[in-house]
Amino acid sequence: MKLYSLSVLYKGDSKAILLKAAYDVSSFSFFQRSSVQEFMTFTSQLIVERSEKGSRASVKEQEYLCHVYVRNDGLAGVVIADNEYPSRVAFTLLEKVLDEFSKQVDKIDWPVGSPATIHYTALDSYLSRYQNPREADPMTKVQAELDETKIILHNTMESLLERGEKLDDLVSKSEVLGTQSKAFYKTARKQNSCCEIM
Amino acid sequence: MAESTEEVAVLVQRVVKDINNAFKRNPHIDEIGLIPCPEARYNRSPIVLVENKLGVESWCVKFLLPYVHNKLLLYRQRKQRLNKDELVDVTCTLLLLNPDFTTAWNVRKELILSGTLNPIKDLHLGKLALTKFPKSPETWIHRRWVLQQLIQENSLPTFVKKENLATFLTERVQRIVQEEIEVCGEAAGRYPSNYNAWSHRIWVLQHLAKLDIKILLDELSSTKHWASMHVSDHSGFHYRQFLLKSLISQTMTDSAVLEQSPLVSEHIPDLPKDDNEEDTSAEHHRVVDLSRLLEDEVELSTDLIDNYPGHETLWCHRRHVFYLQHHLNNKLPHSQMRLSPVDSNGGTLHDLNLSPAVTHMTQAMDVDGLNDSNKQGYSQETKRLKRTPAQDSLGIEMEHRFIEQILSTCRNVEQARFANAYRKWLVTLSQ
Secondary structure, three states: OOEEEEEEEEEOOOOEEEEEEEEOOOOOOHHHHHHHHHHHHHHHHHHHHOOOOOEEEEEEEOOEEEEEEEOOOOEEEEEEEEOOOOHHHHHHHHHHHHHHHHHHOOHHHHHHOOOOOOOOOOHHHHHHHOOOHHHHOOOOOOOOOOOHHHOEEEOOHHHHOOOOOOHHHHHHHOOOOOHHHHHHHHHHHHOOHHHOOO | OOOOHHHHHHHHHHHHHHHHHHHHHOOOOOEEEEEOOOOOOOOOOOEEEEOOEEEEEHHHHHHHHHHHHHHHHHHHOOOOOOOHHHHHHHHHHHHHHOOOOHHHHHHHHHHHHOOOOOHHHHHHHHHHHHHHOOOOHHHHHHHHHHHHHHHHHOOOOOEEEOOOOOEEEOHHHHHHHHHHHHHHHHHHHHOOOOHHHHHHHHHHHHHHOOOOHHHHHHHHHHOHHHHHOOOOOHHHHHHHHHHHHHHHHHHHOOHHHHHOOHHHHHHOOOOOOOOOOOOOOOOOOOOOOHHHHHHHHHHHHHHHHHHOOOOHHHHHHHHHHHHHHHHHHOOOOOOOOOOOOOOOOOHHHHOOOOOHHHHHHHOOOOOOOOOOHHHHHHHHHHHHHHOOOHHHHHHHHHHHHHHHHHHHHOOOHHHHHHHHHHHHHHHHHOO
């Protein structure tokens, strides 16, 4: 069970703004790592843009699960994990991180922030500690706050999109993704990764 | 931009040479990968070496692969001569791009048999190929052929006898076993439920380590954390089932243990190392507390099921472990469960005179115990379970309570479904 990324974003009126992120791409092949990281940024932003304020959701895409929590004040967090990682712990982590972040970083900085300007350094250590869900926090069997029935489950990224919108188009237009990542996306889309030669 | 035949030939020669040079420049290359790169940059080699990682830019593959593939086939058809070095380079390039190309591995087999190629090189090449293609069946198959060559050709014994008549695996074999375990572990981490990697690991324990009890125990403890962090990895848990089954069979062949009830095995004092009065069996005089091991495994299963709801693998594993516990409790000295080393696949093929092809076929993988004599007696097993002593009904009672506890507290739909299925299965056991 793995965590791949942990990001804090702000849901603006039209766009989601990345404030801070931590990544663990060590389990990916060396030459894929930078593309994978870019994709996780892209995905996190997209998910926050398409989620309502005051909601929690889990979005499944292949063998990944993206857990998102958008608070009513627009502060949002995304955890990208594999499908073994217990989602309950992922949401506990998001709650904790956003709570801490909101106390350390002024609200006024959120709509205009970026990873370079925001002063919040705890994400890397959270990501690393929570790799083992048991060592991170004692898992409370009954989490009073979290009502699991309210978590929206999406079976694909596609279900987040507007009618007629295609993920392929969003990828080509994205400013977050470099040319190599876009090429990577194209070839990955075409093939069944099982028989991959190219 | 259409490439002329000459241009392609020149390009390919250059790439093959670049790959070769990269290996020479850095003998510690430990990973290969494809770099998505739709267009060539002017006059730059598509071979990229960063730290210990070798990358091939994707644009060149469509020229490279068909060309070297063709070249090898022409050689095979005797339409083109290739010297030994060229063969090594061409097959190396081919296999890094497509390690399931059996012909290339077979050419290397010939080179190894003729003494031109060091078999260790193929272990290294295979390990590299597995970083990109962790499942590749042909790579694992060839690997087993190479390992058999290594064990056989030097006529080095697998076992050494020490003063107390116990036998141990030679250091060389132990090193090989550890390396194989590491390769399997890596490949298992790169692809979920990597059946080929785990099967290879089983084969290594059966045919190289000869189900040495110490190694079985070490593997059981060293894979515990991995399994706990990969709760959906069927193959990983199947491996633990194999370890437990093997420990049971290996321990049970030791006649001293057969007389004892497994339940009191913890009271058997450790046999002193220089005890020459014991029988001269080739097994370690190691006391394995089987029921304790199985109890620990049940505890692991309970812990994981509680903390990670909704993973079918964990429930399947529990069934296997519970079933093994039942076999242990019902064990009779002449039990069908008994597997002496001679019965298991590798034992009788210890001799050196079989040709590689025959050895390869006869040392077929027996991962699921399909060749076990006891597997035929499934209905006999269940009949034996009917005669459960008090011990067993207590065990089943506890399992039902466990299921109740899960069902009453779980909020995961899948978890409830698996718990119910497990309950039904338990009921069929006592019918």
